[in-house]
Amino acid sequence: MDLPNSNYFVWHYTQALPYFVSSRLEKFRQSFVYFNLSGLLKNLFAPYRRLTIAKTGPGDLIGKFIDKLSFNLISRTIGAVVRIIFLIIGAFGLVLFVLFDLLAILFYLLPIFSLPKYLSLRNQFVLD
Numbered sequence: 845m846d847l848p849n850s851n852y853f854v855w856h857y858t859q860a861l862p863y864f865v866s867s868r869l870e871k872f873r874q875s876f877v878y879f880n881l882s883g884l885l886k887n888l889f890a891p892y893r894r895l896t897i898a899k900t901g902p903g904d905l906i907g908k909f910i911d912k913l914s915f916n917l918i919s920r921t922i923g924a925v926v927r928i929i930f931l932i933i934g935a936f937g938l939v940l941f942v943l944f945d946l947l948a949i950l951f952y953l954l955p956i957f958s959l960p961k962y963l964s965l966r967n968q969f970v971l972d
Contacts, residue, residue: 852955871945875937876938881934884930888928890920893923
């Protein structure tokens with residue numbers, strides 16, 4: 845942030861408010877990467893923890909095929925359920941984050957919330 849102007853309101857609306865909004869947008873981008881909803885959707889039906897039965901040994905062909913098929917289907921179902929839960933939690937978290945940030949930006953429009961930062965910067969530049 846630059847040297848604060850001598851007028852607090854000019855500094856608040858020209859420097860502090862745009863900086864605050866841009867920092868909130870950056871935090872939103874970071875939280876979208878953190879939740880990785882697109883990655884969860886892409887791998888929705890992947891097996892849970894990549895647990896699958898690949899090949900079976902000699903023996904009862906039909907029994908081993910049914911065993912392999914049932915295990916792989918159950919593993920994929922568990923993986924889908926876990927990912928759907930994470931998708932719901934992530935979407936809910938992002939919605940809460942957006943609502944909180946909009947509320948924070950609305951509150952930050954009131955100049956009183958940036959007064960401590962302004963006074964701190966002003967004292968820092970006056971003392972230097």
